[in-house]
Amino acid sequence: xxxxxxxxxxxxxxxxxxxxxxxxxxxxxxxxxxxxxxxxxxxxxxxxxxxxxxxxxxxxxxxxxxxxxxxxxxxxxxxxxxxxxxxxxxxxxxxxxxxxxxxxxxxxxxxxxxxxxxxxxxxxxxxxxxxxxxxxxxxxxxxxxxxxxxxxxxxxxxxxxxxxxxxxxxxxxxxxxxxxxxxxxxxxxxxxxxxxxxxxxxxxxxxxxxxxxxxxxxx
Numbered sequence: 153x154x155x156x157x158x159x160x161x162x163x164x165x166x167x168x169x170x171x172x173x174x175x176x177x178x179x180x181x182x183x184x185x186x187x188x189x190x191x192x193x194x195x196x197x198x199x200x201x202x203x204x205x206x207x208x209x210x211x212x213x214x215x216x217x218x219x220x221x222x223x224x225x226x227x228x229x230x231x232x233x234x235x236x237x238x239x240x241x242x243x244x245x246x247x248x249x250x251x252x253x254x255x256x257x258x259x260x261x262x263x264x265x266x267x268x269x270x271x272x273x274x275x276x277x278x279x280x281x282x283x284x285x286x287x288x289x290x291x292x293x294x295x296x297x298x299x300x301x302x303x304x305x306x307x308x309x310x311x312x313x314x315x316x317x318x319x320x321x322x323x324x325x326x327x328x329x330x331x332x333x334x335x336x337x338x339x340x341x342x343x344x345x346x347x348x349x350x351x352x353x354x355x356x357x358x359x360x361x362x363x364x365x366x367x368x369x370x371x
């Protein structure tokens with residue numbers, strides 16, 4: 153997989169603009185847990201995922217985390233280059249959830265190209281709008297859905313991502329994704345177990361009744 157096939161508006165750029173991107177492009181390979189971008193003061197550049205999985209999250213003043221979106225193969229992380237859009241002040245942290253290979257376009261190069269290329273500027277605006285929609289969806293989840301519904305949704309989503317109902321995940325990790333306390337997750341998972349929806353063992357949550365979890369998710 154090459155960069156050109158992963159960048160949606162590549163064919164709408166001029167030859168000189170394409171050459172500028174390729175000349176500034178850098179490749180990175182990071183291990184699971186690596187921190188790629190740390191808040192608004194850090195202008196890492198535009199991240200394009202070649203393979204792997206990234207997590208974008210925000211931190212409360214008390215240090216609690218909540219996931220706002222995740223990035224998979226061919227996904228693009230724009231908030232890591234938010235300094236190119238002066239009106240956007242969004243403190244997002246980006247970390248690798250799995251070993252990941254990616255490309256990085258320097259923020260200044262991307263900003264200059266946006267000023268020159270209407271297709272790139274339009275694509276960037278669409279990408280930003282999509283990410284803000286995900287943030288608003290998260291706000292709705294936090295405001296209007298109960299924690300048991302959110303945990304059920306998370307477990308089902310995680311099973312779909314991993315392709316298995318046996319999830320190697322800790323209660324602390326689930327809490328970090330959902331912006332809550334580990335004790336809350338533990339209490340909910342024990343309730344799920346009592347209802348036959350999951351089985352629990354050290355570092356593992358196994359989904360045993362997807363139908364009940366989906367019913368809870370929709371309740």
